[in-house]
Amino acid sequence: MSLLTVDLTNCDREPIHILGHIQSHGYLIAIQPDTYSIVHASENIVDLVNTPASQLVGQSVNALLANTDLAENVLVELLNVGKRNDSWETMNPHRFTLNGKVWNLIIHQHQELLLLEWEPTGDDRNAVMNQQLIAQALTEVQASRTLSDLLQNTAQRIKTIIGYDRVMVYRFSADWHGHVVAEAKDDHLEPFLGLHYPASDIPRQARELYKINLVRLIANVDSTPSPILSDPDWSEDQPLDLTHSVLRAVSPVHIEYLKNMGVQASMSISLLYRGELWGLISCHNTTPRFVDFQARQTAKFVSQLLSAALEFRKDEEDKTNLLQYTQIGQRLHEQLLLGDDVARALTKSSVTALDVTEATGAALLFNDKVYRLGETPDESALRSLAVWLGTTDIETFLQTNQLPARYSPAEHFREVGAGILAIALSKELNEYLIWFKPEQVQQVTWAGNPNKPVTVDNDGQQRLTPRKSFDAWTEIVRNTSESWNEAEIGSVVKLREDILQVITKQANEVRLLNQRLQVAYEELDAFSYTVSHDLRTPLSSIRCYSEIIQEEYGQEFNEDARELFQKITESTERMQRLIRHILYYSRMGRTDYSIQPIEMKPLLQNIREELLIANKDRSVRIDIGDTPSITGDPTMIHQVFSNLLSNSAKYTQRAPEAVIQVNGQQTDDEVVYSVVDNGIGFDMKHAGKMFDLFKRLENAREFEGTGVGLAIVKRIINRHQGKIWFHSEPNRGTTFTLSFPVTTH
Structure with missing residues (x-):
């Protein structure tokens, strides 16, 4: 069978967050936060507390310390402190001396369970050195160095912190294949700098976990993972989710991959740009090596500094480019007008x-x-x-x-x-x-042939396996x-x-229409107006009759019937709103409009007041800057700004505080207004049909709307011989810009 017939997504579907095991260098229990009863425990917990996991599950957490040199209530007192403070992160790690040995206890809450994980502590003498390295990293980020230097110095600094043989900075491309852009290594190792790795090396669900867990440690690829035992009364359909666990075991496929590379210990640190995965700091060691929690946190802080530097540099670059292109665009506009x-x-x-x-x-x-x-x-x-x-x-x-x-x-x-x-x-x-x-x-040098080999298991099923050779493999793109x-x-x-x-x-x-097309357009416009208008009467009847039935016979209905009648009422309201928008859109082609100077400040203040009342249950700020007057039809101009500001209010619902800014400025030829928000934004590559009737972008579908508002705005702007354009980025807000000629004929 050809490789093309093999399911290349099987790695993407592996449930790596619920593997049911932890790495053997630590211990884990999961408890219910209200009763402190143990519902999951790693089998190796007996080595820590001298009580088998099978005897612990189903018991109170006090049972955990019954056979140790600590009082049974020590852990309960610690948990009570975290619960009162409503915070576990600030407690991590908690030093825990048990049977003469010091452990780091890390606690987190996920899916209504508290996970407690113990792992060894490191050398306290490293703490001072790590603080110095953090200070050096901060200085490095603030200095005006090239990105290449910044990445290389970060790799070297991480290597010093964790003591691994090799540390690479690995950058993702648009298709998710990776490229080693910086490397710090021991002298005897061959360089990986410049090598490319296929996207299948880090499958999709692993990339999603890297956005949640910024640091991931694999201390020893040859160790035997410890299985997790569960309370017999616990549902088998709810395996323990180890998404946030520091001890989560490793996929067998990834273990095989690391062994093929000759790697015995691995650590990865995520690099984020605007909340998305930009790359990884990938660390390899040829012998098993554990990195304690404090050292991992230090490395994580250095990576976060680098992430912040990446974002700052990219934002500055974007601003510079946008300003340059805007100035050139203005020159072209002037040439077109002259x-x-x-x-x-x-x-x-x-x-x-x-x-x-x-x-x-x-x-x-x-x-x-x-x-x-x-x-x-x-x-x-x-x-x-x-x-x-x-x-x-x-x-x-x-x-x-x-x-x-x-x-x-x-x-x-x-x-x-x-x-x-x-x-x-x-x-x-x-x-x-x-x-x-x-x-x-481009001559792309891959770390081995990027096509994964196909093997056949005992059941005759084909599967993709990690490649065994990482010798340089060159491809011309x-x-x-x-x-x-x-x-x-x-x-x-x-x-x-x-x-x-x-x-x-x-x-x-x-240029655009001959007389015949113009007549057809007007007839179609009148037809849509007539149909929409005629729909209103039966729709009103539907709503009226449903309300009468509810009033007359509502007491006899069960809950399901009342919900169905409520849905009928809500559906008719939505349909009436849509018809009103269609009527307005259709009427735009025929309605005469009155041209006069419009004082924009009271108009915008009125819209702001209406929106703040409608959104009184959340934090919304609408700032109004300069408001030069516009020559146009007051009703239509009110419709334009009401639509744009309403959209901004709607699409900023996810923001802790919605901030909408309106500002105008006047030149000799035109008045330009901008409406800026901090909402969900959108990808400019998918915005080609922004002003089309009934068209909505994919990320806006969860918000209620008809897809008519911006089409109305565009039509009004055209009637006023104006222009409207926009700029946006996902999760970075949107700017709509409108221009109106100083005089309209």
């Missing part, structure tokens, strides 16, 4: 469309002509590419750094265009602005360019709005 030739403004002026990204080439297909900047495919290839773009689902933009994988003819021009970022100006007219990045041929970053995507989305505004102003009716 002239009547879109192509000339984008390709023949002092600043061109090529300058708005880090691309090496750009092409404008407009008015049946092709304009080329920098290094691009030839005109014939560009026209064919535009035809292909018309067959894709591109609405606003399309980006890829592996174009030949999606469009095979691109292999012929990969030297100049292995990656593209394209914005659609008019799919109907085959008009696009496309940026190109060249192929970056082609057809791939440098990736497009968020700042580049945001800048071209804004540029598209600028271009479309000018195009619409110059020849809206002639």
Whole structure:
């Protein structure tokens, strides 16, 4: 059977958080926090307390110390302190002298159980040295060094703290394969710096645990794990979850992997960037080696400093790039407004469309002509590419750094265009602005062949096994360019709005619609209005009749019937809201609007007051900055800001304090307002249909909504000859920016 027919996800499904064993260098019990009764105990606990685990499960925690030199109530008193303080982390580790030996006791609570774990203590003399290393690490992070130096020095510092033979900084790529970007090792070991490891080496569920448990120790791969015994009355369907355990046993597959590498002890420390896994500090030792809790915490603190430095450096880089692209975009906007030739403004002026990204080439297909900047495919290839773009689902933009994988003819021009970022100006007219990045041929050196070998077990089932050879295995990667970053995507989305505004102003009716399509649009618009309007009467009847039935016969209903009638009422309310939105959206095409100066401060204050009342049960702050007046229809402008601020309030529900900022500024030509929140945000790569009717982004589906509000906003902005654009990042909030001309005709 071919390797392709083997289930490559079997490693991803291994339940590594409920393996039912712990590593043998420590001991574990799990107790119920209300009764302190023992429901789970590691079989080796007898070595610690001289009482077999089978005699402990089902007993009070006092039984644990019955055969030791400690008073039975010592542990209960300690647990009572933690319970009163409602904190276990601040107690970890607790020094525990038992039968003449000192242990570290680590306690945590998970899934309504308290887990108590004992492991050996280390040399107290190392504590002073570790404090010095922390101070050095803090100084290192604050110094203006390169990222490469920072990673290398961190690897060396971790090696000093834990005393392992090898410490590597391992960075994940977008497809989750890893790359060793820094290394500190003993001189006799061969270097792993620069090697790549496939994503299957660290399966998905392991990566999720790395985000929860930042430090993971495997003290001896040859030790025999100790099984966990459970109270006979405990349900077999509820195995002990060891997600947060410091002693959790190791997957047999991973043990086999480490042995194949010649590693006897392993330790990993997570590196996070904005809450997601950026990489790992991976530590290997050729002999068994235990690292005590305090040393692991010191290493963890150093890694957290590095994580903070990564985030700070990336944020600064993003701000710099965004500012640069914004300034260039403003210049292009000015050029577009000053002239009547879109192509000339984008390709023949002092600043061109090529300058708005880090691309090496750009092409404008407009008015049946092709304009080329920098290094691009030839005109014939560009026209064919535009035809292909018309067959894709591109609405606003399309980006890829592996174009030949999606469009095979691109292999012929990969030297100049292995990656593209394209914005659609008019799919109907085959008009696009496309940026190109060249192929970056990479020689990737893997630590062994990345394809896992297939073996057949006794049952005849095929399984993937860890590879046994880690000799360098080289692969040439082609057809791939440098990736497009968020700042580049945001800048071209804004540029598209600028271009479309000018195009619409110059020849809206002639370019986009002929008379027949316009009539069809108006008829469809009137039809949707009529249908929506006519739906309101039967819907009101449904609600009215259901309420009458509840009033007349409600006493005779059981609980299920009352719930069903309540759901009918709630469903009709949701349907009525949706119909109101559709009616408003449909009416926008026909309703006359009154143009007049609008004082924005009282309008925004009124919206703020309504939102604060509606969200009185949570912490919401709405800051209103400068409020220059806008020329427009008061009702429509109120609808725009009410929709945007309501969305901000809705999508900040997860934040401890929702912060929404509204600010305006006026230039000679336009008034610009921004609405900024600290909500869930979204990935700009998936925002192409933001203003489409009934379209909602994937991460917004858990929040109630109709998918009509932003479509209404966009339509109102268009009627006012304005523009709206946005910038967002997942879990980093969203900024909507609106511009209105100073005078509207």
